[in-house]
Amino acid sequence: xxxxxxxxxxxxxxxxxxxxxxxxxxxxxxxxxxxxAGADIVEIGxxxxxPMADGPTIQQSNTVALKNGMSIRQLFTQLESVQxxxxxxxxxxxxxxxxxxxxxxxxxxxxxxxxxxxxxDLPLHDFEEIYRPIFEQYNLSIIFLVTPQTSEERIRRIDNxxxxxxxxxxxxxxxxxxxxxxxxxxxYFERIKNMQLRNPKLIGFGISDHxxxxxxxxxAEGAIIGSAFIKKIQEANNLENNIEQFIQxxxxxxxxxx
Numbered sequence: 367x368x369x370x371x372x373x374x375x376x377x378x379x380x381x382x383x384x385x386x387x388x389x390x391x392x393x394x395x396x397x398x399x400x401x402x403a404g405a406d407i408v409e410i411g412x413x414x415x416x417p418m419a420d421g422p423t424i425q426q427s428n429t430v431a432l433k434n435g436m437s438i439r440q441l442f443t444q445l446e447s448v449q450x451x452x453x454x455x456x457x458x459x460x461x462x463x464x465x466x467x468x469x470x471x472x473x474x475x476x477x478x479x480x481x482x483x484x485x486x487d488l489p490l491h492d493f494e495e496i497y498r499p500i501f502e503q504y505n506l507s508i509i510f511l512v513t514p515q516t517s518e519e520r521i522r523r524i525d526n527x528x529x530x531x532x533x534x535x536x537x538x539x540x541x542x543x544x545x546x547x548x549x550x551x552x553x554y555f556e557r558i559k560n561m562q563l564r565n566p567k568l569i570g571f572g573i574s575d576h577x578x579x580x581x582x583x584x585x586a587e588g589a590i591i592g593s594a595f596i597k598k599i600q601e602a603n604n605l606e607n608n609i610e611q612f613i614q615x616x617x618x619x620x621x622x623x624x
Contacts, residue, residue, distance in 0.1 A: 367407070367531070371566055374406065376583060379617060382592035383396050383595060384410075384413055386431035386432075390435050392605070395606065396599065397448050397450050399610060401450045401451065401452045407453045407454075409455040409457050410441070412457065412459075413431035415428070415432065424593055427600070442477075445478040445479060446478045455483065456475060456484070459485065481506070482506055483508055484511070494527065508527065508530070509532070511535050512524065512535060514537065521558070525564055529565070534570065555585035556585065559585050576617070579616055
């Protein structure tokens with residue numbers, strides 16, 4: 367990811383999808399198509415029975431993926447056979463990772479080409495005091511979430527801990543609620559932008575179309591799209607064509623920053 371951020375620092379598009387959705391073997395097809403379509407980063411969700419930060423759309427995709435037989439072990443097997451140059455982030459929850467074994471998980475993730483992890487329920491203190499050396503050993507970045515309620519002290523602490531990007535949650539809600547650019551939200555985006563953090567910021571939760579992507583890119587280096595993409599692949603009659611069309615419409619001559 368460091369290489370990506372060195373050559374591109376605006377209009378970055380991070381696309382989230384759930385591993386094993388809509389079909390168990392969809393992972394490789396989606397990854398390769400996203401790379402071809404022009405995504406900059408891919409965030410792959412590891413299905414979990416209680417995805418507390420996610421809204422109904424992603425929760426439902428988790429349920430389907432688990433019924434399809436997706437597991438962490440299965441995901442590593444799939445990633446081993448897919449060759450893409452895109453940075454790959456795994457997003458999930460602490461319980462399944464701890465059951466797998468943190469060091470074993472990190473070692474396997476690094477082996478199959480994963481660049482970083484998002485674990486929303488991993489306490490900052492636990493990462494600093496326990497897990498940081500493991501992440502550094504396997505050259506994995508950790509991505510933390512910042513919300514409108516996060517204090518400046520904690521944001522700067524997060525900025526010092528990561529060497530990737532900061533996940534800027536657009537509002538105090540679950541995924542799926544659209545970024546609308548209301549005054550309160552814009553003030554929050556401006557406050558973070560004015561902090562002059564050393565790491566790039568990507569805005570997530572509520573990015574669903576070209577307008578919301580463009581809005582996010584005015585206040586951060588890029589944005590993360592999840593629920594809208596899940597809906598698109600769920601409805602797809604031709605997965606590859608539908609993905610390419612969706613990404614092209616989303617980026618439409620790139621967002622205008624300023």
